[in-house]
Amino acid sequence: MKIPYSNLKFSFSALLLLLCFTAIAQTPGSIRGKVTTSDGKIAEYVSVQLKERKLSTLTNTKGEYKLNGVKPGNYTIRVSAIGLNSDEKNIIVTSGSIAVVDFVLNESASQLEAVTIKGKQNRYKIDKPSNSLRLDAPLQEIPQNIQVVSQGALTDQQIISMSDGLVRNVSGAARVEHWGDLYTNITMRGSQIQAFRNGFNVVNSYWGPLTEDMSFVDHIEFVKGPAGFMLANGDPSGLYNVVTKKPTGVNKGEATLTLGSFDMYRATTDLDGRLSKNGRLLYRLNIAGQNKNSFRANEYNNRYTIAPVISYQIDPNTKVTAEYTLQHAKMSNVGSFYIFSPDGYASYARNFTMLAPGLEPTKINDHSLFVNLEHKISDNWKLNAQASYFNYQQRGSSMWPDSVATNGLVRRSASIWDAFSEMTLGQMFLNGSANTGGIRHRILAGLDVGTKNYFADWNQKTPLDTIGGEFNPSSPIYTVDKSFPQFNRNSSVEERAVRGGGLMDQRYTGFYAQDELGFLNNKIRLTLAGRYTYVSQSTYGGAAQTAKHFTPRVGLSVSVNSQTSLYGLHDQAFVPQNAILTSGESADPITGNNTEFGVKKDWLGGKWNTTLSFYKITKNNEVTTDAFNQGKSIEIGQKVAQGIEFDIRGEILKGLNLTANYAYTDAKVTKVNEGVSEFVAVEGQRTPGSSKHTVNSWLNYKVQSGILKGSGLSGGFTYLVDRATTTFSKTNPEQNLPDYFKLDAGAFWEKNNLRLTFNAFNLLDKYLYNGGYYSAGYYFTSAVYYWQAEAPRNFRLSASYKF
Missing domain, CATH: 2.40.170.20 (TonB-dependent receptor, beta-barrel domain)
Incomplete structure (x- = not known):
């Protein structure tokens, strides 16, 4: 039986319209939110997972997250950090909508910082400088060469003091005039660099300071080039900043x-x-x-x-x-x-x-x-x-x-x-x-x-x-x-x-x-x-x-x-x-x-x-x-x-x-x-x-x-x-x-x-x-x-x- 062209055209149009309505009806939605800690601070790098879809992400430096391309339906969203209690919430995602789900973790920011760093499992790479460097930015965005020797590197190399082979981890750094394990005296870029601890210049004579024992050191930051604008008086060749261990809140x-x-x-x-x-x-x-x-x-x-x-x-x-x-x-x-x-x-x-x-x-x-x-x-x-x-x-x-x-x-x-x-x-x-x-x-x-x-x-x-x-x-x-x-x-x-x-x-x-x-x-x-x-x-x-x-x-x-x-x-x-x-006369300052x-x-x-x-x-x-x-x-x-x-x-x-x-x-x-x-x-x-x-x-x-x-x-x-x-x-x-x-x-x-x-x-x-x-x-x-x-x-x- 021959089907009239007009009916065929209508049927095709109806089918196309039905498909469009179906597609519209199934437009994916998204989920976004913010995660904070019990003390009101931002929770960075926390895992956020949609359990039914195995879809996950991490919160950014503002504690925010977003999951795109979520089909309409009922879901359980889970927020966690290794070593801390997780939190879950049920959510309904509708077609083309944005669902907002915020979380407040029971732990403090200091606890969270410790376990998220642990959860990254990167023994050698640190992405942000310590607070004592005063630069509230990722290392990649800072217009200066800063190298960080992590706790993982110290452990693997069995480094027990600042003068114990540490400099191998930083380009161009070397020790001179060893004085045994008394003073560290590191040279870099053609000069002896300044010694800092937690952001303070701790040099009080040519012979100091006493080299730090690694038992209380978390990591060491090497700042190449001058950092005097932010860290008191510093040599043009650079400095090293010893960052000591702080409480994490995890027993x-x-x-x-x-x-x-x-x-x-x-x-x-x-x-x-x-x-x-x-x-x-x-x-x-x-x-x-x-x-x-x-x-x-x-x-x-x-x-x-x-x-x-x-x-x-x-x-x-x-x-x-x-x-x-x-x-x-x-x-x-x-x-x-x-x-x-x-x-x-x-x-x-x-x-x-x-x-x-x-x-x-x-x-x-x-x-x-x-x-x-x-x-x-x-x-x-x-x-x-x-x-x-x-x-x-x-x-x-x-x-x-x-x-x-x-x-x-x-x-x-x-x-x-x-x-x-x-x-x-x-x-x-x-x-x-x-x-x-x-x-x-x-x-x-x-x-x-x-x-x-x-x-x-x-x-x-x-x-x-x-x-x-x-x-x-x-x-x-x-x-x-x-x-x-x-x-x-x-x-x-x-x-x-x-x-x-x-x-x-x-x-x-x-x-x-x-x-x-x-x-x-x-x-x-x-x-x-x-x-x-x-x-x-x-x-x-x-x-x-x-x-x-x-x-x-x-x-x-x-x-x-x-x-x-x-x-x-x-x-x-x-x-x-x-x-x-x-x-x-006294010597003029170095410029x-x-x-x-x-x-x-x-x-x-x-x-x-x-x-x-x-x-x-x-x-x-x-x-x-x-x-x-x-x-x-x-x-x-x-x-x-x-x-x-x-x-x-x-x-x-x-x-x-x-x-x-x-x-x-x-x-x-x-x-x-x-x-x-x-x-x-x-x-x-x-x-x-x-x-x-x-x-x-x-x-x-x-x-x-x-x-x-x-x-x-x-x-x-x-x-x-x-x-x-x-x-x-x-x-x-x-x-x-x-x-x-x-x-x-x-x-x-x-x-x-x-x-x-x-x-x-x-x-x-x-x-x-x-x-x-x-x-x-x-x-x-x-x-x-x-x-x-x-x-x-x-x-x-x-x-x-x-x-």
Whole structure:
């Protein structure tokens, strides 16, 4: 039967209309909402799941979430974070509608922060800086190269202090003038960088601060380039910021026992939890004890650390945190790590020492106290205020030769080194955001104040060998010809410091402001900032000198897409110097310019990231020791450091974590002031402590399934090429240091709450060292090489139990 065309046309039209109505009737809806905590704060990175559809997402930095493409129907939506109680709500989604479902988690923001970080399971990659860096933004959006060494990296590499192999995790960073495990002294981008803790500059003399024990450290942030606009006075080359452990609100603990080569015994305990049922009063307590000898005879470094922290949530918008840390060290004579010879580096056996047994130990008590107040003014504005007090007490001595003869004979001596340091520091800063038209403003403003005083008695010295009875390194006899030093300590170290000129002090005030302007939905971010700093300081008993300076800062960051950003930065630095010039005047502050460009990229949804940066730093007025006027300094002229740095860190594949980096550093003297001897510095000379090429890696793989699940292997290396000496001197190939290669490897196993970690360090058993060269007349009548050797192949085994 033939169907009329008109009927066919009508039927087709009716069918099409029916399909349209059906499609309209089935238009997907969406679900959105906001998740907050019981104390009214935003819940970031919380899992939100639609149970029936297996559709899930995470809340963003505003606590907001959205699930699109949800077919009409009845659903259960679940909000959870690992380690916390979940919450569920039933919801009906209708065609084309937006359902709004908000949640309030019973836990506080501090509890949530701890478990969401744990839930990310990324041992090496951290996406946001600590609050103490003051930058309320993801690292990818900040127009500066900032690298973070995570708690996972510290654990995997069995790092126990700041001076214990930590720098391998950051491109271009290296230690010079080791001083054993007393001071860290890290160089980067051609200069020694400043040491910070929780946002405070804790440098009070050239020799400090005491290297932090890792038992109370959460992670370490390396800021490359100047950050003086936000963190008090900082070197143009950068700084490292030690971030201490804080309470999380989750009741948990961990105990670790470590055994190692050279009679190393170490135990740590980390306790964390609530002191009140409502979760408003929290605590954290870290305790560590350590006995450790050396591969050299008569050397030891025994320490204990106690670090309690208390935080109290006064109301939903205000929290106060107080923490105290005591580090006690009892160690052999400080200068014993140095070896001197006229015949070149490593001319004696690696385990050779000049230390005489029986010298009194050096004892140190390092106290620090922090009080921090956080107050949320509104959803867009928050205020932070913190104060700190540091008290450092040292009683001991340091070895240093009176003479080194051309035949290698050494006349050893021991000088008293008693010191007292006191610092009182304060900060207050405001973070906020606002919108004007289509421009987003991310605002930072603050005030820094500080008072630092350092007193030292190093003016009593006793020779250990007589003239004619010098110490012979070729046939060492460690008894001393004279009696051991009996230093006069009848008066306080402050009084003795005044008599001997061992005084340093500094008072500073700084104001700063920054506005980050976000354009095109915050895809383009322009940073405009400035800082005004006033400093008054004196050194070695000299008259107080004052200086004031304004340092501007301009930065640009552009998000190419959600995982890639380009940045550029130009800023200046202002760094006071503790030195008396040969002329008798105090040294001018260092001023400098920094220009930097880079690319930051996250990969595989943010599981790992890379940073590539290019920089040039110019520094003026930097001083060094005057070779022919002992105890005095001289301004060199101008230094320029430029280079390329590349860092990669994170989970590359499931269970495979990597930290790797490369740095090319071209740091040299570009201008020499009149009167500077060629034995101190010459134009074109490399700056002390720099390596032209630095390559590091650390790889950690954990088996994910099967009979070996929970076990894994790790390993890495450090390779330094074309190293300069650690002192300024007239350069020739013999004086520069040889290339350095260190290989480490290990294995681990973990199941439930138990983890075993084993590492072998310096696996190839190479003779590794760092050192320098003194031209004739610098300290000694003849030219002398000096170095500090590192340990031969050695091992550590740790057992950790979480409860």
